[in-house]
Each structure stands twice: as C-alpha cells, then as structure tokens.
Amino acid sequence: MVQKKVCLLGTLGVGKTSLVSRFVNQTFDEKYHSTLGVKVDHKLVTLEKTSVNLLLWDIQGQEEQTPSSENYFRGAHGALIVHDLTRPESVQTLKEYCERFLRAAPNAKLVFVGNKSDLVEARKLEACDFAQMLGQKNAAHFIASAKTGDNVEPAFVALARMLTL
Amino acid sequence: MRALEGENFRLKREQGNLLLRHEQLVEEQRRHASELLAENLRLKNSHNDLLARHQELAQAYQALLREEEQLNFKHHHLADEQAKLRLKIEDKESFTASLEPVIANTLERKIASSGEEMAEVVAPLMAPAIKKQIHDSKDEMVEALHPIIGQTVKRAVAEAMRKLVKQINQRLDRAFNPQGSWRRIKARLTGVPEPLAVLPEVLPFAVENLFLIARKTGLLMAHVSAETRTEANAKAQMVSSMLTAIQDFIKDALGAENSSDLHEFRHGEGITYVIASPMLLLAAFTKGETPRDFSKLLERTLNRIQNSCYNAIVNFEGDTTALETARPFMQKLIQSFAAAPAFPIKEQKQTPSPAVKIAYGVAGALALALLAWFILKPPRPPLQTPNVLEAITSTLTPGATRFRLEARMSGEVWMRVFPNEEDSTAYQDFRFQTGETYAWRASGLIRLRVGNTGETELYLDGKHLGALGAVHQPVTLIVAREGIVKKE
Numbered sequence: 279m280v281q282k283k284v285c286l287l288g289t290l291g292v293g294k295t296s297l298v299s300r301f302v303n304q305t306f307d308e309k310y311h312s313t314l315g316v317k318v319d320h321k322l323v324t325l326e327k328t329s330v331n332l333l334l335w336d337i338q339g340q341e342e343q344t345p346s347s348e349n350y351f352r353g354a355h356g357a358l359i360v361h362d363l364t365r366p367e368s369v370q371t372l373k374e375y376c377e378r379f380l381r382a383a384p385n386a387k388l389v390f391v392g393n394k395s396d397l398v399e400a401r402k403l404e405a406c407d408f409a410q411m412l413g414q415k416n417a418a419h420f421i422a423s424a425k426t427g428d429n430v431e432p433a434f435v436a437l438a439r440m441l442t443l
Numbered sequence: 444m445r446a447l448e449g450e451n452f453r454l455k456r457e458q459g460n461l462l463l464r465h466e467q468l469v470e471e472q473r474r475h476a477s478e479l480l481a482e483n484l485r486l487k488n489s490h491n492d493l494l495a496r497h498q499e500l501a502q503a504y505q506a507l508l509r510e511e512e513q514l515n516f517k518h519h520h521l522a523d524e525q526a527k528l529r530l531k532i533e534d535k536e537s538f539t540a541s542l543e544p545v546i547a548n549t550l551e552r553k554i555a556s557s558g559e560e561m562a563e564v565v566a567p568l569m570a571p572a573i574k575k576q577i578h579d580s581k582d583e584m585v586e587a588l589h590p591i592i593g594q595t596v597k598r599a600v601a602e603a604m605r606k607l608v609k610q611i612n613q614r615l616d617r618a619f620n621p622q623g624s625w626r627r628i629k630a631r632l633t634g635v636p637e638p639l640a641v642l643p644e645v646l647p648f649a650v651e652n653l654f655l656i657a658r659k660t661g662l663l664m665a666h667v668s669a670e671t672r673t674e675a676n677a678k679a680q681m682v683s684s685m686l687t688a689i690q691d692f693i694k695d696a697l698g699a700e701n702s703s704d705l706h707e708f709r710h711g712e713g714i715t716y717v718i719a720s721p722m723l724l725l726a727a728f729t730k731g732e733t734p735r736d737f738s739k740l741l742e743r744t745l746n747r748i749q750n751s752c753y754n755a756i757v758n759f760e761g762d763t764t765a766l767e768t769a770r771p772f773m774q775k776l777i778q779s780f781a782a783a784p785a786f787p788i789k790e791q792k793q794t795p796s797p798a799v800k801i802a803y804g805v806a807g808a809l810a811l812a813l814l815a816w817f818i819l820k821p822p823r824p825p826l827q828t829p830n831v832l833e834a835i836t837s838t839l840t841p842g843a844t845r846f847r848l849e850a851r852m853s854g855e856v857w858m859r860v861f862p863n864e865e866d867s868t869a870y871q872d873f874r875f876q877t878g879e880t881y882a883w884r885a886s887g888l889i890r891l892r893v894g895n896t897g898e899t900e901l902y903l904d905g906k907h908l909g910a911l912g913a914v915h916q917p918v919t920l921i922v923a924r925e926g927i928v929k930k931e
Binding site: 279280281282283315316317319320331333335347349352354355 | 660662680681684691692696760762763
C-alpha cells in the first residue's frame, strides 16, 4: 500500500484539526481545541486505479512563524494550506506558509483550502484562486466548510490524486 | 219603472255586498282582537320571564361583586406573600436555612425511590466536585481517602511482591539443574545477586512489535509483530508517523536541532527502544526485563537492513512492498527472543579456526576452574531484606495485630522462611553471618527452618524465646503472636 505524508498548515484557529476530523471521522466539534505540536491521523483514499493511505500531520498553527516547526515538513509529499474565510488576515500568512513548506519539501503538491464557508455570505465566496495568486500554478483551491462537510472530501481527494500522478 | 226596478235591484245587490263586507270586517275584527289578546298574553308572559331573568342576573351580579371583592382581597394577600418570599429568596442565608430541612429529606426519598436516576443526575458533578475539593482542601481529602487508598495500594503491592518472590523462589529452587548452576555462576561472575539474575526468567523479555521507519518522512517501511506477523497495516503506519512526530516535537519543543533523538520510553509494563540512523528509525516495542545487549542487537539489525536494502531505502516513496526484504531481519530478531527469552540472540555459527579452537579450550579450562571455585566458595550474603518479607507476611491476615520476630546469629546460620505457613512453595532462603541480626513483621503464622539452632536466638516482640537447639542442629519452628506454637 502506498503511503503519503500530508501536512496541514495554516495560522491559529483556521480549522485544520476540524478539517481532518471531518475527513477522517465525519465529525465536527463546535469547541475550539488548540493543537499542541502535531497530531497524526490517517485515511485510506481509494481512487480509480489505486489506493493511497494519507498520513495527515495536523501541525500546530502559529501566529509567529518559527523555523523550528519546519522539522515537521521534512519529507512531506503534500500539504493542505488552510485559511479562514471569515478572517481576511489569515490569507496574509498563506504565502509565507507556502514558501516555508516548499523550502523543506520542494517537490510537494499543494492544495489551498478556504475554510468556514458556512459563516460567509455566498456572494462573498466569489472564485478567488489563491493558488494563482500565490504563483502556484499546479495547486488547487477549494472553498470548504468543516462544519457542514461541504467540499472537505473533494479537497483531500484532489490532493491524493495529485500525489499519485 | 224598469229603470227604477233596475236601480232597486242594483241597490239591493249592493246592500247585499255591503252586508257581506260588513260581516267579513266584523269577522276580521274579531280575529284581530283574539290575535291581539294572544299577543298581549305572550308579551305579558315574556315580560314576566324577563323580569325573572333580570332578578337572576341581578343576584349573579351581586355574587360576582362579592367574589371580586374576595379575589381582590386574596390578590393583595398574595402580593404581600410574594413580596415576603422575594425578600426571603434575596436573603440567601435565610433562604438556605429554610431549604435545609427539606432538601435532605427530599434527596433521601428520591434516592430511595429512584437511586439510579439520581446517580445519573449527580454523576457528572462528581469529578469536578472531587477536583475542586482536592484543590480547596487537599489535606482533608488525603486524610479521608488514605484509609482506602493506602490499604488498596498496600494490598496490591504486597500481592505483586508475593507473586514475584514466589516466582523467584521457584526459580531458585531449581538451583541444581544445569540452568540453575549456569545462573549461579553467571551471577557470581557479574556480581549480580542471584535473585536479581532470576528476574529475566521471571519477567521474560519479548519484542512485541518492530517498526522500520523512514526517518525523514515518518512513513512505515516495514512492520513485524510477534503475535500475528502480519503485513504492515494502516494503524502501524500511523504509529510510525507518530513516533517520528514525537522525535520532531522534541526537537521543535527543545529548539535544539542537533539534540539527540529519543532513544527509549516506557509505557505501562513495556519499553519502546528507538535506534536511529541517518535514513532510518528502528523502533522495538518490548516487554519484560531487557537483556543488557539489546540496544547493540537493535543497532546490528538496523545496520544489516541498511546494508541489504540500501537501494530500496534510498528510493522509498511510501510503498511498503519495496521493503519486503527487510522483514526477515526483523522477524529473526523477534523470533530469537520468543524462542530464548532473557538471552541475547546468538550470532550465526562459523567454523572456528585452529587458533580459535585453542582459545576456546583455554577458556573452557578456565571456566571449569572458575566453576569449581564458585561451588566451593561460600555464597554471598542474602539478598532478601526484612522489608520484603514484611510486605508478604502482612497480607496473611489483614487487620490482625502484627508481631515482630527478630533473629540474632552468633555463627553462620542458614534459614528458610515460609511467610505463609500453609503454602510450602513460597519461601525465602537466608544465609546469615556471625553477629547479624534480622527482623520481620508478621500478622499470621510464620514457619522457619533454621539450620543451626545452637547459634540462633529468636526474640518475639523483644521477648527471648529460649534455646532453640544445639549447634548445627536443624529445627523447624512455627511462630505465632503468642510464641513458638510448634517445634520439630
């Protein structure tokens, strides 16, 4: 069975753990629990021709970037870089996360996820391709909600597909 | 004339009509009169009914007025009561005081009638309540719980010690078989007391799981389990990632990139050992008393895997089938401990050269000489301490008054102590030197086999028990709180 290491990145409280919880366990907790260090989970994703076991490294979000957390990025095959649609400032950190991650794992694939779509008016969710904006032409961008489950699985599956190409 | 007759006829006819009309009118008048009379009567009746109804309504109105007055009175009264109650509730002290007698009774009744329901309601409050109580008055809680926890822990420890000592004794009992002799020699050579040397046999070492992990990614390369020896599964993959994450976390938390890795950690009765190379981690989940050279053995296994599977390791991209060739090395390590516990795995045998054969011969002769010296040399002082025995004997009759048995030796004395008089399989051997004194505490019967009673004196709670026998005369004694109850 093929395994792939996937990191979840993003600033504090954007919903990385909730996305993993929704994707792996189909659950959502309204309470906010800050992740300490890293939590590893996994899910087997079955694609058309193959299966891939995603080892999901849910990494603690940080307000201030510290180089030491790059330990977790080493050897990663892909990353979900998450931002909070209700907090425009969380988008500001995307570029930095992206650069730091790619420094540690240059060949990794990226998927950008704008989370908490359930809290934002539909008209504000106009297509804004962060992947293009950040110069990552091969990356994908999803507007999702860990609370409703909307677009969560497609985001992870898209990354799994990119990893098996 | 005719005209007059015609006129007369017409007038007569008209008179007839008028008479007819008159009669009709009279009849009509009569009918109207009777109708009017009937209507008059009906109206009179109706008037009477209305009058009666009016009277009733007037009475009802009066009744309502009276009732309203009463309600107004009650309303004012209740308003007064409400004001009083509000004052009572706002005054927390008086409110609490007024509830006190009721609450206790209500709870008592509720618990009696539906205890389980009450338990469900109260259960969620218990943990926070206990936490708060411990936080607020730690000493009181410790005092309250000590009799329960203290006894429980004491019993558990005593029971565990009893089992361990019994196992050790059983092993020591087989001292005269080849394995026992080998153990004795080994204990003497290493300076480890014999009972400690038995520990690995009592707590056999086993490698339960071996994980070969890509150090950089944390991905599982191979997994071998002692129980199932199955293929690497998803759970094992997560474990390997988590192990790597822990390593990374330590570096991240300590902020020391060059700090050394986590080499081992304990979990319950198990220990996990982690050996690292630049590319790999080999993690062994073990149980039991770890052999001294186990880390070296792990390192050797890791090196062998690295040498044999170098290309697969370098090109590893997450496919575990690529590292199938590493599994035999891991299986060999696990199987070696499953087959021969407590002893390190033997290296592959090679045909020794003549020089090596001579060296073996010399070593064998030396070993024989050492063996003879160790058999003839008097053994070391005993390992067992009175504290150990005290823990055992105290479990015999919980709650009974304990007594103190003291032995004073004026020569070399061998002694076998049975802490449980009814269990002849559980005992401890002692070999005392001249001038040594040992004491035990016991709560039930304690049986002693003393090899040299002439040079042994026993004191029970400080009282001398008299002469036990002659020098080098063996005697079996059963001692209770009252004194020696049996001697043979």
